[in-house]
Amino acid sequence: MNLTIHPLIVLLFFPGGLFLLASGLVFQWADRKLVARFQNRVGPRFLQPLADMLKLLAKEEIIPAGAHRGLFIALPIIALASALTAALYVPMFGVQPFFSFQGDLIVTIYLLSALTISLGLAGANSVDRFSLVGATRTLTQLFSYEAPFLLAMIGPALAAQSWQISKINAFAGETTWFIVAQPIGFLVALVGLMGKLELPPFDAPEAETEIVAGALTEYSGRGFALFRLAKDIELVIGLTLVAAFYLGGVSNPLEFLLKTGGLLLVMALLQTAFARLRIDQTVGLWWRVGALMGLVQILAILAGIYIRQWWL
Amino acid sequence: MTFEPQGENRFIVPIGPQHPALKEPGHFEFVVDGEIVTGASVRLGYVHRGIEKGAEDRTWTQNLYLMERICGICSHIHATAFVQGVEKLAGVEAPPRARAIREIFAELERIHSHMLWLGVAAHEGGFDALFMYSWRDREVVMDMLEMLSGNRVHYSANLIGGVKYDIPLEMMDKIREGLNYLEERLLHYLDVVNNDETFIGRTRGIGTMTREQAQLLGAVGPTARASNFAYDVRVDAPYAAYAEFPVEMVVAKEGDLHARFVVRILETMESIRVLRRIFDNMPESELVTRVPRRIPAGETISRVEAPRGELFYFIASNGGEKPERVKVRTPSLCNWGTVITLAVGHKLADMPMILAGIDPCFSCNDRLVMVKRNRQDPQVWTWADLRNYGIEYYR
Numbered sequence: 001m002n003l004t005i006h007p008l009i010v011l012l013f014f015p016g017g018l019f020l021l022a023s024g025l026v027f028q029w030a031d032r033k034l035v036a037r038f039q040n041r042v043g044p045r046f047l048q049p050l051a052d053m054l055k056l057l058a059k060e061e062i063i064p065a066g067a068h069r070g071l072f073i074a075l076p077i078i079a080l081a082s083a084l085t086a087a088l089y090v091p092m093f094g095v096q097p098f099f100s101f102q103g104d105l106i107v108t109i110y111l112l113s114a115l116t117i118s119l120g121l122a123g124a125n126s127v128d129r130f131s132l133v134g135a136t137r138t139l140t141q142l143f144s145y146e147a148p149f150l151l152a153m154i155g156p157a158l159a160a161q162s163w164q165i166s167k168i169n170a171f172a173g174e175t176t177w178f179i180v181a182q183p184i185g186f187l188v189a190l191v192g193l194m195g196k197l198e199l200p201p202f203d204a205p206e207a208e209t210e211i212v213a214g215a216l217t218e219y220s221g222r223g224f225a226l227f228r229l230a231k232d233i234e235l236v237i238g239l240t241l242v243a244a245f246y247l248g249g250v251s252n253p254l255e256f257l258l259k260t261g262g263l264l265l266v267m268a269l270l271q272t273a274f275a276r277l278r279i280d281q282t283v284g285l286w287w288r289v290g291a292l293m294g295l296v297q298i299l300a301i302l303a304g305i306y307i308r309q310w311w312l
Numbered sequence: 313m314t315f316e317p318q319g320e321n322r323f324i325v326p327i328g329p330q331h332p333a334l335k336e337p338g339h340f341e342f343v344v345d346g347e348i349v350t351g352a353s354v355r356l357g358y359v360h361r362g363i364e365k366g367a368e369d370r371t372w373t374q375n376l377y378l379m380e381r382i383c384g385i386c387s388h389i390h391a392t393a394f395v396q397g398v399e400k401l402a403g404v405e406a407p408p409r410a411r412a413i414r415e416i417f418a419e420l421e422r423i424h425s426h427m428l429w430l431g432v433a434a435h436e437g438g439f440d441a442l443f444m445y446s447w448r449d450r451e452v453v454m455d456m457l458e459m460l461s462g463n464r465v466h467y468s469a470n471l472i473g474g475v476k477y478d479i480p481l482e483m484m485d486k487i488r489e490g491l492n493y494l495e496e497r498l499l500h501y502l503d504v505v506n507n508d509e510t511f512i513g514r515t516r517g518i519g520t521m522t523r524e525q526a527q528l529l530g531a532v533g534p535t536a537r538a539s540n541f542a543y544d545v546r547v548d549a550p551y552a553a554y555a556e557f558p559v560e561m562v563v564a565k566e567g568d569l570h571a572r573f574v575v576r577i578l579e580t581m582e583s584i585r586v587l588r589r590i591f592d593n594m595p596e597s598e599l600v601t602r603v604p605r606r607i608p609a610g611e612t613i614s615r616v617e618a619p620r621g622e623l624f625y626f627i628a629s630n631g632g633e634k635p636e637r638v639k640v641r642t643p644s645l646c647n648w649g650t651v652i653t654l655a656v657g658h659k660l661a662d663m664p665m666i667l668a669g670i671d672p673c674f675s676c677n678d679r680l681v682m683v684k685r686n687r688q689d690p691q692v693w694t695w696a697d698l699r700n701y702g703i704e705y706y707r
Contacts, residue, residue: 038441039441039444039445041444129324129326130325133325200438200440201510203438208332209332209333209664210333210663210664211325272441273441274508274509274511275434275437275438275508275510275511276437276439276514276661277513277514278514278659279347
């Protein structure tokens with residue numbers, strides 16, 4: 001779907017800005033509700049994430065002694081800003097991205113990593129023992145899933161012969177779904193997304209029974225709300241990316257809803273089915289299995305392209 | 313230069329007194345080197361309630377209800393330990409049916425306690441699905457206890473010389489139905505614990521305690537039995553109706569966290585089995601025997617197997633209406649040493665599970681050390697001081 005809207009409206013209301021924030025909250029609700037139902041709980045009401053957010057925004061923000069004040073306040077804003085910016089290059093809600101250029105896939109992935117890095121910095125900045133351990137784990141996890149996730153994203157890019165998300169999206173819509181041609185890449189991408197979002201069983205960086213809330217232990221009020229919101233938006237972007245790349249692209253809002261909803265269902269199921277992995281188990285899993293599988297996938301694709309060129 | 317973390321350079325992760333991993337207040341300090349724990353210490357005493365002292369000011373019957381409140385999870389077994397000690401002092405024995413009913417309550421309590429533990433331990437390992445499901449199924453046994461006594465937590469089934477409630481046939485049938493359901497669910501949980509890859513990754517080979525260590529550290533209950541230390545008061549010194557309706561001891565060889573899960577689940581299934589047998593052969597008799605109001609002077613000990621291990625009571629009477637002294641040693645107290653010892657060398661992420669692995673109960677093992685008035689340094693007591701204090705106290 002291709003719309004022409006004034007760039008300011010794109011940035012502030014739709015599909016960026018407010019609409020994106022709202023959809024982040026809706027996806028957070030859907031995720032919580034699904035996990036709750038899988039665990040035989042009732043789960044939150046529809047407006048619960050909004051209520052949480054409003055409550056947090058109204059609360060006092062306590063800045064711990066010893067933390068760098070400016071950094072402490074700036075990091076949540078940087079995190080949210082990078083998430084919001086990343087969304088501009090992704091076909092959110094099935095609408096063509098409004099800003100698009102050759103290589104925006106790398107920029108999007110970079111912006112999503114910037115979010116995680118601000119999370120890690122926030123933990124390291126707020127001189128708290130739980131935060132420090134959490135920050136170490138967050139960054140360790142970043143280094144373990146980032147490479148496999150990137151490899152999984154490169155797969156469809158190579159097949160589409162483009163580094164532009166909108167082109168890959170369009171290409172994926174024309175051919176058979178990449179999930180059929182590159183099932184390993186799909187699996188790595190989906191599980192990598194869970195690692196990126198620190199969802200169970202990859203929630204060692206914020207394991208509440210060990211290190212309270214990990215890197216965000218000292219955050220309260222607005223800072224916490226912004227980080228939370230940034231993660232919700234990352235969830236939407238991640239789901240859209242995986243759907244666009246592997247599930248035959250998203251070209252209209254209905255397709256977007258169905259495909260991301262389906263992915264979220266699978267992700268919620270994966271969240272409930274396993275016990276939390278220790279950080280060493282996470283790293284081991286990603287480097288021993290994830291990265292290797294991603295590489296094999298890439299080699300297979302390259303071989304395929306080479307053979308086809310040679311054939312024709 | 314050594315790499316041994318010392319003095320100022322030590323990085324200590326404090327857990328508690330308030331921490332999401334703890335359901336009761338306790339304070340643990342783990343010295344970590346990266347993620348590896350190199351030292352651990354425990355500090356208790358945040359919920360001291362003065363129950364032992366309070367017991368000296370209440371009559372024997374009133375104390376029954378006080379003792380029940382030592383623990384909210386194993387309330388019945390505390391009252392049983394107390395009541396059996398008092399009966400021994402008074403020289404009476406509860407009628408057979410009363411003893412069987414005591415065993416029924418004790419085993420139902422064990423089922424609910426072990427299922428509660430299963431959920432808590434799974435939660436500590438980040439396996440919330442198992443937590444939610446096992447707690448949902450635990451409601452079945454809670455409902456049974458409520459049906460029998462009217463209460464979910466403090467059943468108050470015991471009286472000195474017997475029990476308060478009879479169990480009619482219809483109730484037994486209802487309980488049987490519930491037990492069938494529970495057995496089915498427990499088989500499923502056993503399957504999960506044994507076959508879930510991520511769960512095994514978090515439990516197998518973690519916190520392994522050898523039989524020698526268990527013996528040396530004085531571990532009791534399922535914690536010790538998971539380390540192949542076969543000791544169960546129900547089998548070794550039968551009380552209540554355990555002589556007529558014996559239970560089989562569940563022992564595992566591995567000694568790791570996984571073994572503790574397996575032992576507790578199998579023990580729960582053994583409880584279900586013995587409950588069915590009691591219902592099939594319920595003895596007929598009175599529910600209470602007469603007990604004098606004043607208990608003859610003397611001292612006795614009473615041992616029972618609480619869900620967490622051996623529970624030990626020392627009761628002294630001076631022939632009056634109130635006890636002279638009641639000393640309670642709860643099973644959690646015996647198991648703390650194992651946590652501190654096993655923690656070293658493991659990852660920080662394993663700490664909550666190792667901690668929960670002994671099924672700790674904090675408030676039941678908090679004791680007060682009395683501070684003497686006219687002393688220079690009230691914190692430090694020498695052996696001579698303690699001995700003197702003891703002699704003064706019992707003069």
